[in-house]
Amino acid sequence: MACSHSTSCELYPLLAMEPALKLWKQHYCEGGYEKCARYRLALNGKAVPLTLLPNGKQLAPRSKKEINAAALFNAIQKGRLPLIRSMFKTGVAQTEATTSDGTTPLMAAASVGNAEIINLLLQHNANPFRKNRVGETALSIATRFEHHECVAVLKRKLATSEPADYTEVKVDDEEEARSSIVGFLKKLNPFKSHADAES
Numbered sequence: 001m002a003c004s005h006s007t008s009c010e011l012y013p014l015l016a017m018e019p020a021l022k023l024w025k026q027h028y029c030e031g032g033y034e035k036c037a038r039y040r041l042a043l044n045g046k047a048v049p050l051t052l053l054p055n056g057k058q059l060a061p062r063s064k065k066e067i068n069a070a071a072l073f074n075a076i077q078k079g080r081l082p083l084i085r086s087m088f089k090t091g092v093a094q095t096e097a098t099t100s101d102g103t104t105p106l107m108a109a110a111s112v113g114n115a116e117i118i119n120l121l122l123q124h125n126a127n128p129f130r131k132n133r134v135g136e137t138a139l140s141i142a143t144r145f146e147h148h149e150c151v152a153v154l155k156r157k158l159a160t161s162e163p164a165d166y167t168e169v170k171v172d173d174e175e176e177a178r179s180s181i182v183g184f185l186k187k188l189n190p191f192k193s194h195a196d197a198e199s
């Protein structure tokens with residue numbers, strides 16, 4: 001049985017969208033969620049920080065930029081348009097952040113079929129020409145999922161812009177923009193709790 005907190009858990013969208021974290025999702029969210037430190041805290045009515053990992057380890061926010069990228073993907077997955085607007089107003093959203101498979105926020109919005117968020121990201125210079133690691137653009141993703149409104153928005157933008165209108169993202173910048181949570185979880189063994197690891 002899957003974890004009943006997945007709709008409210010801030011970490012879940014990252015585990016669900018990030019291929020490199022599939023094992024974490026299977027081990028906790030779709031398996032032993034009762035062992036998840038986040039689940040147990042929420043069950044007791046306590047606030048659960050984004051930086052608390054399922055195995056009980058607390059992630060030190062190494063880079064605000066990386067944590068912000070994770071928060072943006074999370075907000076997109078949950079369709080929180082006003083939150084994303086305020087992230088742009090305070091300068092914390094990055095349209096060119098990516099997950100390990102090269103998914104950008106624009107592609108994430110295309111996959112969940114949210115045309116309003118796509119519009120907002122495009123207004124903030126999200127590059128519609130970018131491709132993920134299997135060569136898909138936001139438009140091909142929206143087309144694959146049959147999100148017709150998103151397809152129309154993206155086609156309009158592509159028809160009125162050129163790849164040269166966008167700054168090319170260097171690989172180093174791309175790596176830096178990735179979530180530290182993803183990088184951290186990838187290094188840990190999901191089958192070992194923090195308590196086990198320290199004993």
Ligand code: SF4
Pocket residue numbers: 003004005006009010011012028029030032033036037038039054
């Ligand atoms: S990380 Fe934990 S609380 Fe969140 S959805 Fe997975 S099992 Fe549930």
